[in-house]
Every structure is written in structure tokens, then in C-alpha cells.
Amino acid sequence: MAANSNPHKNTYNSTRFSGPVKSGSRWFPVPSYDRETVPGTIAATALPNTGYVICSQSAGVKQTVAEESVNNIVLPAGSMILSIQIIVTTVFDATDDKDLSIYCRPESALTWITDYVNLGAVGVYDLGNRITTSATANRWKDVSYIPDVKAGDSVDLIADSGAGGSQTGRAILTINYIPGLHLLT
Amino acid sequence: MSRSTFSGPVQVGVDDAPFSESTVAKIGPNWGFAKMAQSYPIEEQGGQITTSIIIPQKSVVTRISALVSVAWAASGTNIVNIGSAWGAYPGPDVDLTDPSEYDTDDLVKDWDLSAVGMKVAGPGDTDNLTAGDINNWMNLPREAPFADRFVIYDTIDITTGAGRAVLTVEYCQAVNLEAIA
Numbered sequence: 303m304a305a306n307s308n309p310h311k312n313t314y315n316s317t318r319f320s321g322p323v324k325s326g327s328r329w330f331p332v333p334s335y336d337r338e339t340v341p342g343t344i345a346a347t348a349l350p351n352t353g354y355v356i357c358s359q360s361a362g363v364k365q366t367v368a369e370e371s372v373n374n375i376v377l378p379a380g381s382m383i384l385s386i387q388i389i390v391t392t393v394f395d396a397t398d399d400k401d402l403s404i405y406c407r408p409e410s411a412l413t414w415i416t417d418y419v420n421l422g423a424v425g426v427y428d429l430g431n432r433i434t435t436s437a438t439a440n441r442w443k444d445v446s447y448i449p450d451v452k453a454g455d456s457v458d459l460i461a462d463s464g465a466g467g468s469q470t471g472r473a474i475l476t477i478n479y480i481p482g483l484h485l486l487t
Numbered sequence: 488m489s490r491s492t493f494s495g496p497v498q499v500g501v502d503d504a505p506f507s508e509s510t511v512a513k514i515g516p517n518w519g520f521a522k523m524a525q526s527y528p529i530e531e532q533g534g535q536i537t538t539s540i541i542i543p544q545k546s547v548v549t550r551i552s553a554l555v556s557v558a559w560a561a562s563g564t565n566i567v568n569i570g571s572a573w574g575a576y577p578g579p580d581v582d583l584t585d586p587s588e589y590d591t592d593d594l595v596k597d598w599d600l601s602a603v604g605m606k607v608a609g610p611g612d613t614d615n616l617t618a619g620d621i622n623n624w625m626n627l628p629r630e631a632p633f634a635d636r637f638v639i640y641d642t643i644d645i646t647t648g649a650g651r652a653v654l655t656v657e658y659c660q661a662v663n664l665e666a667i668a
Contacts, residue, residue, distance in 0.1 A: 325495030325523060325660055327543060343575040346635045351541040353523030355497060356657065384524065384552065384655060385605070430552075430605030439556040439603055443653055480524050482490075485653065 322482045326352030354480045356384060365394045365471030369405060369412065369462035375477060377457045380484035383442040386416060386429035387476045394421040394471030400464025401471060404429070406457050409450040415441055418464060421471060444486035445479075453487070495543075496660035497521035520659040522549060527579065529567075529640050531559050531650030534582035535591050537572060540638035543660050548624040550657040551595055551608040559600040560648025568643060569595035569608070569654070571628060571636035583639065591641040593620045593629075600652060626664045 329352040359375045377383070386404065394401035399420035405412040416432040433439050441448050445457045463471065500518035507513065523546075527538035542548070551569060559566050574588030583589050595608045596615050613621065622629040628636050638656055 319491045321489035321491060323497065323521070324490055324492040325497045325521065326492070327494050327661075329492050343577050345575040346541050346573060346637045349539075349541050349635075351543045351635050352492060353525045353658065353660065356522045356524050382526065382554075382653070382655075384550075384657070385607075428607075430607060433554075433604040436556045436603055439554055439605075442554055442605065443556065480526070483526065485526070485528075 322480070323355040324352045325355065326350060328352070354483065356478055357481055358476055358478045360474055360476040363388075363402065363461045363473050363475045365396065365401070365463040365467065365469045367463065367465050367469070369407075369460050372404075372459045372461050372475060375459045375475070377445050377459070377477065377479055378481040379446045379454050379456055380482045380487055381445045381457075381479045382483045382485055383415070383445065383477060383479045385478045387478070388419070388421065388427040388429065389474040389476075390421045390424050390427065390471070391474070392470055392472040393423055394463060394473075395467035396464035396471075397466030398464065402461060402463050402473070403432075404475075405460040405462055406445075406448055406451075407460055408448065408452065408455065408457070411450070412460065412462075413441070413448050413450075414438055415459070421473065440486060444484060446484065446487040496662070520662055522657055523660050524655055524657045526653050526655040527638070529553070529652050529654045531561065531642050531648040533642060535570070535572075535589055535639055535641045537576050537579050537581045537583065538638050538640065538654065539579040540654070540656055542571070542627055542636050542638060542656060542658055544627065544633060544635050545661045545663040545665065546627050546658040547662045547664060548594065548627055548656060548658045550655075552655050552657075553598070553600055553606045553652040554655070555600050555603050555606055555650070555652040557649055557651040558602050559642075559650035561601065561642070561650075566642065567595070567598040567600050568592035568641040569598065570639050570641065571623070572639045573628070573632050573634065573636055576637070589639055590620075591639065591643075592616065593623050594638070600650060606652075625667070626662075627658075
């Protein structure tokens with residue numbers, strides 16, 4: 303496996319949309335649910351019930367000392383990250399259990415998406431518990447909120463493992479997100 | 488970005504997928520439901536508060552999460568409940584007063600949001616629901632009125648805290664598991 307390669311392989315034709323895909327039995331022309339446009343009261347059965355389709359992107363990642371781009375995981379502007387999953391197939395063994403963290407780097411500086419996680423055993427890991435600060439939570443809330451991300455730009459992800467160990471760690475990284483939600487920007 | 492909206496539900500698959508069953512070759516559908524999500528900002532305040540999250544009836548709720556950016560000050564496990572309502576209200580962020588129009592904890596109960604991070608409802612928050620309420624996850628709503636539901640939240644251990652989070656409900660639209668729920 304090449305470093306941080308994309309394992310996607312089409313099994314049959316796909317249908318692609320440029321924007322978020324939404325679905326619900328009522329979305330237009332019912333009013334928005336706020337006090338400015340809804341005088342009096344309104345029932346749930348008269349309001350839009352559309353939701354966003356959750357999207358996911360996956361890539362293979364490997365233990366390397368230097369940070370490396372996670373090929374082909376690029377999140378659309380304004381996306382909200384719902385979960386990050388890592389399936390470890392070969393254990394990581396970096397010094398001090400600093401096995402893997404996820405960053406982005408729109409300019410020269412690296413910005414954390416997750417703190418380091420210990421991947422010292424084969425298995426499935428949920429990185430939701432690696433949000434340790436309010437600033438990191440806001441980066442999940444809206445990826446365009448990340449410092450140095452230009453308005454309207456997509457966000458490229460980078461994986462990094464700490465120093466030490468045999469550097470044989472291998473895993474599949476999956477990001478689940480809602481595209482274009484723009485909660486903060 | 489532009490949006491593509493469907494009345495739904497959105498499904499992906501083909502009608503004529505080949506597979507084998509006990510070595511017998513067969514042809515059949517392999518459709519799956521797209522997982523949907525709706526989000527709403529919640530904060531630490533008293534009362535039973537409406538959101539703008541409207542879940543279509545007969546949906547399967549697959550995940551409820553809170554991306555906590557400011558931790559709840561309330562301590563212990565008696566912090567936040569997630570429920571549903573079926574009345575008519577003037578907007579989101581309304582404090583409900585008529586108990587005949589809502590159930591404060593028919594989805595998540597005693598949810599601890601006292602730390603920053605992505606909190607996902609699970610054991611400890613859902614194994615303590617009132618008997619039968621877990622069926623709301625399988626086929627919302629389990630009780631009359633059988634129609635779309637508002638999602639509401641209830642900070643029941645109110646303090647002077649300034650907790651903030653984004654509540655997200657994930658679901659598969661109108662799967663209708665009535666036969667087994």
C-alpha cells in the first residue's frame with residue numbers, strides 16, 4: 303500500500319451531486335421555523351422535515367514520522383465532522399503512544415483535528431473522544447472555521463504519527479460528515 | 488453550495504444483484520437507505536426546549552450525538568434528556584409547558600455533557616429509558632399521535648453553567664420497521 307492512499311474502487315456506476323443531498327417529504331414552500339416567518343404556532347406536520355445525507359470518505363494511512371497528506375480525503379467548505387473512525391489492521395508503536403493524529407495545513411502551520419490516539423492493538427477506534435479543547439470542537443463543527451482556511455476553500459487532511467517504533471502501523475481512516483452545513487462561517 | 492432535495496427516502500443499490508445462498512445462485516435487490524442528519528445548537532438552560540429538528544415518522548434513529556464546545560456545568564449524570572414533542576409551537580427554543588404534548592426523555596435520558604468533545608448517546612443514556620421507549624429508536628414515534636415529531640431537549644439539573652453543543656440526530660428516513668418494532 304502506498305503511503306496514505308485512497309482505497310476506493312468503484313464496483314458499479316455512481317451518481318454524484320455537487321451540493322449537499324437533502325431528503326424529506328416537506329421542504330418547499332413551507333415556511334422556515336422561526337418567529338419572523340411563522341406568526342402564531344405551527345405543528346411538526348406542517349414544517350420542513352428534510353435532513354442532510356451523511357457522506358463519508360476513506361483512505362489508507364500508515365505510520366510515518368513525517369506528516370503526510372491523506373490522499374483524496376478533502377472535505378467541502380463548511381462541512382461538519384460527525385465521526386472519525388480508524389480500523390487498525392497492523393498495530394502502531396510510536397513513542398509515548400503518539401500513534402496517529404489528524405491535522406490540516408491550509409498554510410504552513412499544522413492545525414489539529416484530533417489529538418494523538420494510541421493505536422497499540424488491532425481493532426476499530428472512534429476518534430470522537432480525542433477532542434480535548436473547545437477550539438478543536440469548533441473545527442469539527444465547521445471545517446471552514448479552521449485558521450488560514452480561505453472562504454469557500456475545501457480542506458485537505460493530513461495524518462501524522464509520532465517518532466519511534468518500527469513504523470509498520472497500517473489502518474483505514476474514515477471521516478463521516480455533513481457537507482456544506484456552515485454552522486460557524 | 489447548491490442542494491439536491493428529494494422527497495425521499497434516498498436509497499442506493501440495484502434490483503438485480505447476483506449472490507449465492509447456500510451455494511444456490513440468486514438475483515435480488517441490494518438497496519440501502521442513505522443515512523440522514525439534522526442538527527441544532529443547544530445550550531444549558533432550564534425547561535423542555537424545542538429545536539428545529541423534525542424527524543419524519545416511521546424513521547429509524549441510528550445515532551444521537553452532541554458536539555460539546557463548552558462543557559455543561561451541571562455535575563453528575565442527571566444533566567440532559569432528549570425527547571420528542573407533537574404539539575404546535577411558535578418556533579425553536581420554546582420552553583414547553585403542556586406535558587400532554589411532549590415526552591422529555593423518550594430518546595435519551597440522563598446524558599452527561601460535562602466535558603468538551605463528541606458525546607454519543609449509548610449505554611448509560613439509553614438503557615435507562617422508560618419501558619418501551621427504546622422502540623422510538625426503531626420506529627419513531629412508538630406512541631400516538633403517529634406523525635412527524637419535534638426533537639426537544641431538557642436540561643434538568645440547571646445551574647449557572649454556560650454549556651453549548653450542537654445536537655445531531657441521525658436517522659434513516661421512513662424505513663418503517665412497524666412489523667418488528
